[in-house]
Amino acid sequence: MAKPTIDDDALEEENILDVDVTAEMEASFLEYAYSVIYSRALPDARDGLKPVQRRILFSMDEMGIRPDRGHVKCARVVGQVMGLLHPHGDVAIYDALVRMGQPWAMRLPLVDGHGNFGSLDAGPAAMRYTECRMGPAALAMTAGIDQDTVDFKPNYDGKESEPAVLPAAFPNLLVNGATGIAVGMATNIAPHNLIEVVAALKQLLKDPSIDLDALMRHIPGPDFPTGGKIVGLDGIRDAYATGRGSFRIRATTRIEKVSPRRMGIIVTELPYMVGPEKIIEQIKKGVDDKKLTGIADVKDLTDLKHGTRLIIEVKNGINPEALLQQLYRATKLEDTFAINAVALVEGQPRTMPLKEMLEVYLAHRLEVTTRRTRHQLTRAEDRLHLVRGLITAIADIDDVIAIIRSSADAGEARERLMGAFDLTEIQANYILDMQLRRLTRYSTIELEKEAEELSTTIASLRLILDDESVLHRVVGDELTQVSRQFGTPRRTILLASGGAPATAVGPLEVPDDPCWVLLSGTGLVARTDSADPLPTSGRSRHDVVVASCRTTAQAEFGVVTNLGRLIRCRAIELPTVPLTATAPSLQGGSLAHELWPLAKNERPLGLVPLTEDAPGLVLGTRLGVVKRVNNEVLAKDAWDVIRLDDADEVVGAMADDEAADLAFVTSDAQLLRFPAAAVRPQGRAGGGVAGIKLGAGARVIWFGAVRADSDDVVTVSGSADALPGTEAGLAKVTPLAEYPAKGRATGGVRCHRFLKGEGALLIAAVGPRPVVAAAASGSAVDLPAADPRRDGSGVALAQPVTMIAGRPGGPSAADAGGRDDASGGDSSAVESLF
Template structure:
């Protein structure tokens, strides 16, 4: 068939798609690195210039501008042209607006602009700087789409528009997202680059701190350097909020700035949704009080007693009040898309300005020389005015007069024609002086322009002068604050600091209960149990800690685990809790918890002091235990057959008391044990006779001579003895008698430091749990056997005893 040519469809589709993609990339979606304009934006600006819509002229209907752009330069839909023009006039999208709007140009809430037949527009002064000198052949022109007129391929752009206003757009297979910047900072950076072409990024960042969004906010410093070094990075951006107290005494959060390009209505909807989902439960009211005076004012009112910092962190975590801005500095460079670092983007702009200023200077020089040439002829004619008039009067035609002047006075055709066109009033003497003055000024101008074109230093001096002028006329203060913002909101930032009662049982069950639950019950009068336990189980520890504290679990095999208290299962007073092995999966089957401690952090002063069954004592700084993992960490190295029996936190001035099963006790200053590394064995604290072992460690303040040590034996005998009865000696001795161990008493089970207001929990081998007040145990001497604390049944004995805080003392 004639006119039909078979082609490979794969090749055809590939070729056509590549052509389409490049057309979208170059001619639609991406800005030019030189003027920061996409084609439609450039055409809008040029059309407004052609229509005379300068900043000092009346506004014109937007529809007329859109029609002119579509008719002459941009044969696409009018809605896309109008949308582009509207964006150029929205202060919350453009750091320095290029269109001065009149009428409804939309809002931060996502409201659409009014129809183009209602709104009006004109250029801003910054836009005029982008178009300045266009008439001086500073840029190339190209035919428009139907070749009925021409349009500029790029605008002269005396301002670094790409960097100060940024850009965003989606092309084919790529997208650009360039943040706006502060004009003053960018101009200072450009001036520094001109002075030092080898400037480093660190030096540049002393001038350019980071992006500067029109909506303000706070930008995390982390990420900015990567964005400037590579042209691509992610930035964390937060809205600006403050916590204050309202007139009714409630705490409220006032949001006055939001992240760039965030729809304010969407933020309000998200906050409401997070409240309903229980993510931010402490909100009592949410209002949008934005107006002309305060474009952004969102009031988040909190419930009574709520913590403002906690709710603010929740807003950052769960709403767009903290968001990410992905920098992709992609622009068109010499007809191709390229991702550029900051300094390279600046260099291309300066190269463009160098070309523009060179072409403008050459244009001005040509015009000055042309005018000087005409003036030279006029002045020569005025010097021979009578002869010139006679020659003209004697000529029959204008051509004859022109030729006569050229021959008689050696003039060019242009000069001769200018003389013929001169009005008679210019023959007066004052006009001769004015023309001579103009000629002299032009001579100086020509000399200056020739110097600029002949000396690159002078050319760059001119560019620097213009940059300073732009900076001084349009520069302003930063709106966005660059801060050492943490990269992310951690789990801890979302949890209130509250006091919790931590309860652990001998069987290994653990729970946390809000302290208020205990205090409310105390006010109610009658006491209540701390949990429903099996008859053979008992609480081995009850203490108060903050939700943000760490709970440390030391095992009998010398390892340590940790959990944040807020990660422990929260349960009511009557609940049993969760077994420790479910919380610590790294715990071995043959491993048991020997001691549990609470610390606020690992940077606090003090040391952990360890005691083992074999009489070894060890001290290590708390800071040595900051890197505990879920698999556990070696807390102390143990000899084979030895076990860890106790750990405590030791401060300066504490004494250590070690007690053995055979009733011996050794008291010595804790400072006699020097701090060693975490994975060390320790030193001898007490020497043991054959068959003996350490069962307890107690810490007592060295000046607490009136304090007491509580001893309990296997067969239920107990006593309290003054600390002063235990002489402080050097470590490593056999100690002194703390309990007269006989067949009646049985072996020593525990020795603990008490204040007298605790409860004593006693567990027997057959599972009996007995609870009594420590103050009911008699005070006796060190060598005494004690008195009956509990009655032990036949073939039963005490296997553990320990004082705990009474619940009514919490």
């Protein structure tokens, strides 16, 4: 074989350049970093979307894959986006599409997925198996895009065009949040509640100088789609003030019996983007490493119908609350969320505080609304111009036809029409292009009506463009409409700092220290961290305490329900709340139906200690029966303490005191007070005795133990047909001493005089003054001053009253059997709103 030769002329034509490797790497890296920052990882502050998300929604809108149409294969959407707009792989496009359809990732999903879109612990099925279409919220993101509301730019090969930003009818950056890792920077923005964000935007529209504190009255913190609890609000304020901050997210848990002999920790909501399988893995590792003790078993009962349900069974003798604190420290049941609010503003990455994010979005919506209004104005003016030409032509249609027939060509016809009827070239062309059959649709009256409507529309559109306040009102009204259409209640609970775990959890066995068990009017139950005397006054933003019981942390107590049952409970199973100097707060308490096995329509009424030397019970029913029950503690989880007739139920229950007075208040405004000694104690199987004689159609609405020297009677009257909580009614406060004591089983005395239109008492209570009341929201309702007239009429209230603080726990000041750690106690002081 001949040896190849080198062509000297070819060598002379080569042009080899020496390039510095460092300079080449810097230039290439900067170009790559620029592409990642601006074209992939960071969202635009106006619509809150990354380029791939924006291209997906725009493509689906162009393809007509809307909520009112059927799903299509995700592979079809991915192929369309990749082929026309997104110069990257199909995996990145599909991942972005799936995330926009996951309700646990997006507070307001933009894609309606069909098929396996994954879970918190597993990825989705392949795109050839899944289907999608636009979610209803996605239509709001693209609404008006065909009305010149946003700028378009060429795609990656210059053959197509794509929007630089979407119109975005709602603030997607805050509502759905964002996460992304670029080169040298990253973004992590928490989801928020749409209703709260819209309220802040409307306030900012009214007052551009509003400060952060005022904005946070509307947006108190993030609202994650998975719920949970945010513990500690200082980090949230730092994030809103500077764009950077961190806070702790805690799972929503409750402690309840999971078997007849075992307690368990039930997890119903997990921190954002934390899956149950991850928690189970961490728990098993903690048990294997001896870092977690007291766990008997872990079960994952999570499903699509019931949502998250993780059951952590606790070994007998272990304090579930202390174990829960260990779980917070050792697992992702408590996680940290760090906000780093970085987004693109005018093409530049910027760390944005809350107010700036709101301002950027508002500026965008104002521009979108302005451009849309101009577009609509131009279309309306053009149509009005054509309609006026048609009106002129229709009025002399025969002459128009004659001119057209006698003209040599279209140009001559156009010139003659313009000269004969003073038409513009556009109007003349429109008449010439119109088919003769379309003349049958037109009449002068209809055209004049259309012209009038167009003139009105044009005037309103010009008003929007000329008056800034009108423009702001239009933007505010559109935000309100979106909020009403897509807004949902808050899911994440905000806790100031009470949920912070201690640095050292301490022993799992809780000392048997004295405490109070409290029951609120909304069904929250908790125990206090001490047995100090309960406060005698104080108000805050919650409901009222309706029952209390002094016991110890390891002791048992009883819950009396409206069905006449007494349920055995343990104080250690209840969450602990601090006993402050003003009022105990049950905000961290648990709902009664989550703790105790209550039947349908069963609710707790009273709390009593379960000891051999504790006092008995005193009960009053809706049909006027009273019963004093001898103390009897059975070896059962629950037992009946009264035999009730059909349609009867217990309305009041408390610890017995033979020296006290008992009182009934009925719906027809009768009050009967008589000594408890007039009622003979019975066993639990007894049905009680007649307490008050009821009038026709009347029923008992309140029963309890009272003190004539210190109690007030509060009655609220209204229509007998009014639904509960819908009528404010007329309230009256009268000292109980004004009502004389009567004999048992009598009709009592009138305690409220009905005015015209009134027919019944809506609510009533007797308690130590000053008696306080609350609305359904928990806010305090001011009651009128005391009225010495026992049968006087009431004073109108500002809002309906749903709760009145009576005397929880009974009037006795003596403890049970001399024990200071498990008594019926004097809880008459618990009359505060908190």
